[in-house]
Amino acid sequence: MAKVTIADIARESQVSVTTVSRYLNGNYGKMSAATRTRVQETIERLDYHPNASAQRMRQQHTHIVGVIVADISNVFSSLLFKGIYNELEPAGYDVMLMNSNNSLGEEHDDIDRLLSQRADGLIIQPNARTAAAYESVISARKPLVLVDREPDERPAGISQIVADNSESCHRLGLELAQRGYDNIVVCSRIRSEISAQTKRVEGFRAAAEESHRFMVHIEVASNDVDWLTRELSVTLGHLHGRTVVISLMGPLLFDLLAALRTLDITFPDDIGLVSFDDWQWSQYVRDGIYLLEQDPQALGQAAARNLLDQIRAGSSPGGDPYAASDVITLPVRTVSAPSI
Numbered sequence: 001m002a003k004v005t006i007a008d009i010a011r012e013s014q015v016s017v018t019t020v021s022r023y024l025n026g027n028y029g030k031m032s033a034a035t036r037t038r039v040q041e042t043i044e045r046l047d048y049h050p051n052a053s054a055q056r057m058r059q060q061h062t063h064i065v066g067v068i069v070a071d072i073s074n075v076f077s078s079l080l081f082k083g084i085y086n087e088l089e090p091a092g093y094d095v096m097l098m099n100s101n102n103s104l105g106e107e108h109d110d111i112d113r114l115l116s117q118r119a120d121g122l123i124i125q126p127n128a129r130t131a132a133a134y135e136s137v138i139s140a141r142k143p144l145v146l147v148d149r150e151p152d153e154r155p156a157g158i159s160q161i162v163a164d165n166s167e168s169c170h171r172l173g174l175e176l177a178q179r180g181y182d183n184i185v186v187c188s189r190i191r192s193e194i195s196a197q198t199k200r201v202e203g204f205r206a207a208a209e210e211s212h213r214f215m216v217h218i219e220v221a222s223n224d225v226d227w228l229t230r231e232l233s234v235t236l237g238h239l240h241g242r243t244v245v246i247s248l249m250g251p252l253l254f255d256l257l258a259a260l261r262t263l264d265i266t267f268p269d270d271i272g273l274v275s276f277d278d279w280q281w282s283q284y285v286r287d288g289i290y291l292l293e294q295d296p297q298a299l300g301q302a303a304a305r306n307l308l309d310q311i312r313a314g315s316s317p318g319g320d321p322y323a324a325s326d327v328i329t330l331p332v333r334t335v336s337a338p339s340i
Helices: 004-012 017-024 032-046 052-059 075-090 102-114 131-139 164-180 196-211 223-239 250-262 297-313
Strands: 063-069 096-098 121-124 144-147 160-164 184-189 214-219 243-247 272-276 290-293 329-331 333-335
Touching: 004 017, 017 160, 017 164, 063 075, 063 102, 075 096, 075 250, 075 297, 096 102, 102 131, 121 272, 121 297, 131 144, 144 297, 160 164, 160 297, 164 196, 164 272, 164 290, 184 196, 184 223, 184 250, 196 214, 214 223, 223 250, 243 250, 250 272, 297 329
Parallel strands: 063 096, 063 121, 121 144, 144 160, 160 329, 184 214, 184 243, 243 272, 272 290
Antiparallel strands: 290 333
């Protein structure tokens, strides 16, 4: 007879694997008395006996994972968290989502709170320019994955999951030069010490230098649409030849479209237009916008899987979670449209 598993108990009890895991860990806070009784009866009926080593491992863990995103209002962060949650919840983990608001101070407080809660691991979309900001996590040998952004001086044993930001933009920059564009105007909105957009700027700058094209970088920061409209008007007024304008993040594209409308500038007739990111809505803008598209959900899934690998690696006597660390770069794909 096949060995009874937690999944068998969950199926027979008509509850989730997470609920059974919580029951076995004695975590009844979210569980009704009827559910507890049903799970216990199923365990007795199927004669389920937890593996002793697995039971010891569970007793050493809280089955809580902390996730810190930079801006919860950004759809990117929502999709990133969805990918993380979809991996961790079936594995029996409660996921604590925190929003750092692109603030180093808030991020530091979030980390302290998660460490005090004895979270089994952390996934962080970092705000700090250097990895030294995460020393409290690293020195505790707590499973850690940095996702989306790339701090400097990251220790070799710390996991990093990012999109192919720099090289994808470098390739597109060279393609734009081949298409006859003389000028590349790159628009970003960076609100923390580091951003994935920084790598994108580097990629386009390298392509512009390589192809002898002129590049202008407009950092919008916290400025509004009126400011962007004035900045674009001045910038485009000084350029000669064919120009392409690039938004380095999806939300900024809304402001860019509004500014172009105010200036009565159309694409692809007056300029070319490209944007990074997409949530399936830009296809409805005229005939669509040429895109560089990453997959935030896939980034989240990869981060969660590696965190689980680290937790498992650190659960054995003398085990080091960072032995399971990894550096993963996921591809960015282009979505063609007649905006260039």
